[in-house]
Amino acid sequence: MAFLSSLNGPTSKIKFLAKLTDFSSNALSLRRNLAVFESGYKCFGLKVDGKSLWESRVLHNSEQIEEFINVSDVPLLSSSEVFERLKEDREKRKGKQQFLAMYSSVFGGITTDPTTMVIPMDDHMVHRGHGVFDTAAIMDGEGSLRYWLSVGPGDFQLSPSGCKQSALYAIVIQDKTPLGREGVKVWTSTVPIKPPQFATMKSVNYLPNVLSKMEAEEKGGFAAIWLDEDGYIAEGPNMNVAFVTKENGLLMPSFDKILSGCTARRALSLSEGLVREGRISGIRVGNVTMEEGKQACEMMLIGSGILAKVGPVGQALLDLILDDMKFGPTDVRVPVPY
Template identity: 55%
Template sequence: MASLSSCPKFVSHDPRVPSKVHHHSHNSNVFFPNLSHSGLGFGISQHGSHTKMRTLRSSNHSEALVDDSTAQISDVPNLSCLEAIERLKTNRETQKGKQQFLAMYSSVFGGITTDPAAMVIPIDDHMVHRGHGVFDTAAIVDGHLYELDQHLDRILRSASMAKIELPYNRERIRRILIQTVSASKCRKGSLRYWLSAGPGDFQLSPSACHQPALYAVVIQDQSPFDSKGIRVITSSIPIKPPQFATMKNVNYLPNVLSKMEADENGAYAAIWLDSDGFVAEGPNMNVAFVTKQKELIMPSFDYILSGCTAKRVLTLAAELVREGKLGEIKVRNVTVEEGKEADEMMLIGSGVLVRPVVQWDEQVIGNGKEGPVALSLLNLIIEDMKSGPPKVRVPVPY
């Protein structure tokens, strides 16, 4: 047995390493039973075997005894707060894509940051590990927020359905969202925002959450809206029950799987059918059709998300009725057969605006080309975003 008075303290979860040290009654030296010193590290003799050990020093100067025959602690560094922040910055700088994140508000730190590395959410937020959160969005066009109030009303309804209390009243939330866009200097992009049960613990119930949270992020995206016709398929992923489909919550796994299914089949999106077999919606957009009788029909919102963009399109479509391009506008149940036999089909949502569909499964829609009504509706909503009435365009004070 060797005395290692100069050996630094260490912690190990290896059962072969003694968990306690024994202090000699006559001095302060530390002794380790069956431990011998070698030039290459520390050796532990156990049951006649000899295992090579070595000491590792981390960035915070703590030391650990590591068994080379098992996983190495050095593979997972113990980072200080500053080191973690630097790595977050590096990660952001090396993973820039088409979208740029220009500003974020967080009620957790009570302010706005323009540093993408600081745009983080606490891991114990119940929106993260329990999906207890709702969200919404608003387009930023020429320095204006498009349909901010309509989307804000919807997220408040979603929060009520999800039993999430508000961190602030409606007017203060509205001011925060506008100020976040102002701080970003973004004039074309989108604002996305969340209401969460908030951070607190990792339990199922939100009862221990300190307070609900509000997050918002401004995304700059210069990609133009595309009017090219697309192909869709019928989704095999089960649609969400109406209780969850009618609120815009963060539980989007079915939506993600539906979109992935479309990608895997060379399609743009997959269309959901409701429990009665009627056409429902896409993964993050509504669906509409133009019948041979020149009716614009859209599935009822009773069991699906009430799309703000879809509702605005229905309002703008009245202009096409006045011009004689449409006969009627109806919101009702639509069968798959009726949809596939339509002259036109289109997807409608804030991400695509109005996107013509030219094929559904193996069925070509109409003449297989982008329909005139879909293209007219796309032009109408783009014009509305640029010069519509004050109720749909909120100026941002930069």
């Protein structure tokens, strides 16, 4: 494929290879390449892979190029017009979540206008997925603080060598959706799980996670659960999983090949109190077979909260997590005045 900068003459004097097509119903595509050597406008029917029909125009001077461009219905907008259109679009897309504030190291401040909560297109986190993120729950504020660390803006190359400064973004999201306590349905995911090197890292490369979630929703479920390459239960698309065995023990998959979620690790720590109280028989972190999962008395999805069908251990662990968010030690929570 030739770039325009590599052409060694005006387009009217350059030979282009094209495959001509007759648009009649009984016509067959000509199986030969023909050279186009004409000035002015020429139109050809092109069949691409036997499917799409395209129109090709050969222009012989800059005036005709300008005329061709101007027939486009896409307007050239001023900065103020872009802002107004973004604002109108934002008003149309109001949902259950409210975006209260955003910090960006690019502009070095905080904005409370959702219209201006944007990041540069040339940020490598946008077009290369080169960044990491995490989420902190805001307990009494009914929301969360989500933050991203990116290699930063610079260019559209693959290498980040053109990015002169990393970037930090953070946004406060208010979400008044109540915690689900009635239970949810899960499926086994057919989407391949990420290799351990990437599964244990919370990067913005979430395409497998999204596809797994979509797969579950298409089947009428809430989430799809991954199995590792050895067939053991691994994790959900954005949550860890835990089980209560028939012997009343807490069982959680090992973190060797999956993300060790902050809430999951905290849940393990808090569950030690349930052992001391005799409410569970013990705690085991290791390989969990499909059979163990199916025979479990309770199953939990653990993320920024806990989704669990009503059960004594799941309810007790959820209460401990919620209490810990309010009154836990300062090394696991940060008081925020508001």
